[in-house]
Amino acid sequence: MRVLAALSGGVDSAVAAARAVEAGHEVVGIHMALSRNRAEHRSGSRGCCSIEDASDARRAADILGIPYYVWDLSEQFDDLVVKDFLEEYSAGRTPNPCVRCNEHVKFSVLADRGRALGFDAVATGHYARLEHDGAGPRLFRSAEPDKDQSYVLAVAGREGLSRALFPLGDVAAKADVRAEAEARGLPVAAKPDSYDICFVADGDTAGFLRERLGERPGEIVDTDGAVLGEHTGAYAYTVGQRKGLGLNRPAPDGRPRYVLDVDTRAARVVVGPAELLSTRRIDATDVVWLAEDHPAEVPTEAAVQIRAHGAAHPAVVTRTAGDDGETLAVELREPIRGVAAGQSAVVYLGDRVLGQATISGRG
Template identity: 60%
Template sequence: MSDFPGAPTAPSDGRNLPRERPEAGAAANGPLRVLAAMSGGVDSAVAAARAAEAGHEVTGVHLALSANPQSFRTGARGCCTIEDSRDARRAADVIGIPFYVWDLAERFREDVIDDFVAEYAAGRTPNPCLRCNEKIKFAALLDKAIALGFDAVCTGHYARIVDLPGGGRELHRAVDPAKDQSYVLGVLDTDQLAHSMFPLGDTTKDAIREEAERRGLAVAKKPDSHDICFIADGDTQGFLARHLGEATGDILDADGTKLGEHDGAYGFTIGQRKGLRIGRPAADGKPRYVLDISPVNNTVTVGPAEGLDVLGLTAIRPRWCGTPAVGEGRYTAQLRAHGEEVPVTATLDGEELRVRLDTPARGIAPGQAVVLYDGTRVVGSATISATERRGVPA
């Protein structure tokens, strides 16, 4: 693991670095010093290649996020193995750019893994990819990059940045709706957006793979990573059980009748249907779903599908990608990473965002993020703290 020879000394995890940053201009303002985050996948490799081809001075960096990385990936899951690091290095060699590995495993554990476990223990449903973007790639990594004299961080996210004629930048959806990742980038603030570069936002995934082949990148056909990168086997419940231990509790009907027992409320998510281990069927014969998770009394409440309908929500800790929302406004909102947009009325009251949905949405839980859009433009993001639902108040 090494830093750049002769570079200014900086803390290894990127904390406590200067916040003053020179404005990073668009490509038209001249070449930039760009730090390209290279995961070892095809997207980040092509993003780095495009940045270099555009004339920028690019350096590749792979983030070592696991304290004990596996040698090889398990199927298509994960993105933090030794194999991924080697793939990133080979891609950097083909592109012809310097390459380094930065150890951010401790910071990742504190800000992403520990947060993930704590949120589930509190009965909430976190999005670790969103937290990683906020705390690692566009906080720890970007802060360290700026301290070392870089102008911008380049990633393989599918999103677009629009430079405004009068100055400033906007974050927009990618042209490929199937790959759009603007939802998990909604946590970026104006300052971070000013130093970000997303070269893939105008291209489809199929075209990216074809381009990788033309460029001679060996990762052209490498499978995408899926699920949660630090749970390589995909067994989230098993991962949580190892960290939180077994905690037997009751599974209740909406009227409080005990239907069964569970080994830990953290093993359930709002809207879950399978694996409930309920001893008897509902009186109406219809499926039952998880409606509520209470860590206080360690209970899981189940009921009919209509009990999942969310009519409104309250969200906290808003982060704005540009001009903050003021008062009441009409937007569309995305409530899950792969969810559809829904029309909403959003009202900002201090640091609390209240959102009223035009039509009910199902399976929305505290801990998830609500991201507001104005057309394709990302307005901002906030963390859902409570929902207003039919049947079970949260």
């Protein structure tokens, strides 16, 4: 196959590209320039897509003996990922930008460009397993549970995943990838992993939001509406948050307070005791369903994960078709905390991903 290898400049994508070459594919390395700041530098393990990353990607391609190009996708990334991130927080929701990047950039813009140029697939360094059969792609958790990224890949959908290769899906430990990179002579073998949000390189998400959205002062109240304090932007709070509330007095019973609700229209943040965070039902929209062998309207015993590296919780999941598209109803076997609108709810049956949707409400 003709394969585009997405080279981020990190060790995972470099080894994934090396494995694609070793498998006999015709491989071309592509570094996606996603930042509009051409002078941006990486700071340790924070940030990505910097000039250092582009240089590291080029060196990896040279060692692998494959052609290498930089594609400027910064405009698309800003329009489809960064602006969505700001709009979601501005509306009081909690988005996952990695999900949106996979949905709109890596397995849409990049894959579409590749297909237009005659490429068959995009290879990335994601930790997840894919199986292809006559019924289409099946997505599974990685063999390396601590690095599993199936949660952020489900949104790519059947079409996106049908054009994807995840050469690291069978890796048992991240240390094995670094050892393989060193054995192949790849200079990124010891490079730190990037983490946090790639376009918030200093890790200060609240500061990034404040700079982009401006101050929108309002009140912090309890469940009875009593004013407990003030804030400079409700968008900087998320359901389940405990730290950084800025309240100068404890609750009457001495217990900690948590964010229960964020109303950005009223510029109001509601706080209260932890037990009010408990959720037994999740409603979700914008359903991306991968498992055609699990039809709509049929309740399915499964597990649902609401954070990229969180636990999967046993639940009964029902997908329903409506005039405005499909919705997902999740009845949890045990209550969980910290469910926020905007998060992705990914449905698993064992290690297999059945689908995902965006949380719209909880009960």
